[in-house]
Amino acid sequence: MRERGARRVAVEDPAWSAIPDTVTQAGLEPVAIPVDENGLQIHELEHNDLDAVVLSPAHQYPTGAVLTPARRAELIAWARRRGALIVEDDYDAEYRYDREPIASLQGLAPDCVAYVGSGSKTLAPGLRLGWLLVPSHLVGELGAQHAITRAMPSVLTQAAYASLLERGEIDRHLRRTRRRYHARRDILIDALERWLPEARVGGASAGLHLMAWLPDDADEGAISDAAISRGVAIHTLHRDCTVVGPRPPALLLGYGLIAEQAIPRAVCELAHAAAL
């Protein structure tokens, strides 16, 4: 994008830090655009002289907000008007619990959306397996860049994944794990209601983590340190994400790796850690 003359790229605020860091590393300027309960505030893209936007519309990381249909339409109209690229980070939408899966932006506007998917949540992050679907006019340049970076997972891993896909094993795996994670999520929400009622749960409709928003005077970092000394590892909003505008403290609670029966005890330990 930089070679094509791009300079400024909108990123979500708050964001998974790897996104603004990657934009900076590419020699581009990340421009933080706030997220609310309806996802990225699209009207803020105007008048910011942007060449692209990177966002996670299906389950914003970390807040879990879902970009509303009206904002999706607004975003695509903005990108077409401006000739800007939308990078759709669809990192965990396979896991959606309370409603039907949401269609991708890429399906609505293949001419201006680059779709990025990952096997990190559905299989394992250690596989380093991901995929890109880009507008056709970018395929040649992307191929040329790829020939230089040669950043790709092992061909064996790719072939194994393709075979799992063809045989329907990925779909079966998703159906099985969706039930398992759904149960864990419900147990986590119940345990939070019981042990940590002052936390407001958000972003729990999809993915493998939820947000527990805390009262303004809570000290996220101290809670996280106290929790780890009690054997519970958690992420926090301000420590583990890039946050530009003012936000209350919050904990990011992942349930991808914890057994159902361990969740209530972990939340009980967390509540002790929060009662500093």
Ligand SMILES: Cc1ncc(COP(=O)(O)O)c(C=O)c1O
């Ligand atoms: C917001 C977000 N995007 C993308 C990814 C996927 O990254 P990768 O495929 O490099 O593991 C993650 C993984 O944690 C993520 O949190």
